[in-house]
Amino acid sequence: MAEGKIFVAIQDGLCQLPDGNYVTLKTGVTRVREGHPLLKGRASMFKELDVHYELEDARSAPESKKVVPKAEEPKAEGKPAGLTSDDAPTAPQRRGRRVTKTGD
Numbered sequence: 110m111a112e113g114k115i116f117v118a119i120q121d122g123l124c125q126l127p128d129g130n131y132v133t134l135k136t137g138v139t140r141v142r143e144g145h146p147l148l149k150g151r152a153s154m155f156k157e158l159d160v161h162y163e164l165e166d167a168r169s170a171p172e173s174k175k176v177v178p179k180a181e182e183p184k185a186e187g188k189p190a191g192l193t194s195d196d197a198p199t200a201p202q203r204r205g206r207r208v209t210k211t212g213d
Contacts (some may be wrong), residue, residue, distance in 0.1 A: 113143035116155035124151060 118139040124132050127146050133139075134154060141147050141155060148155060 115158040116141050116143065116148060117158045118154060119156050120154050122154060124154075 118134040118136055118141075120134070121136050122134040124134060124147060126132060132147060140158065
């Protein structure tokens with residue numbers, strides 16, 4: 110999946126691309142793939158992004174352990190999962206504080 114290095118901006122700036130469009134660079138946010146016209150002549154404004162984790166194709170590592178979600182335990186007393194009539198609110202619930210007007 111790796112198609113080249115990725116670079117991240119190390120300073121803010123405004124750059125014009127060869128097609129005339131402008132691009133705003135934001136430190137630590139703007140990311141550019143190796144070979145992009147934005148890097149041409151501006152390499153000092155970027156640093157290579159460190160990769161902390163690599164994605165692996167499941168077929169390439171079949172011996173790796175797969176995480177299986179834990180099955181939901183059945184509810185006690187034979188009640189079905191979800192909202193029942195016993196659990197339903199009797200009146201609509203309001204969020205936030207109630208504001209009342211005081212007398213003048």
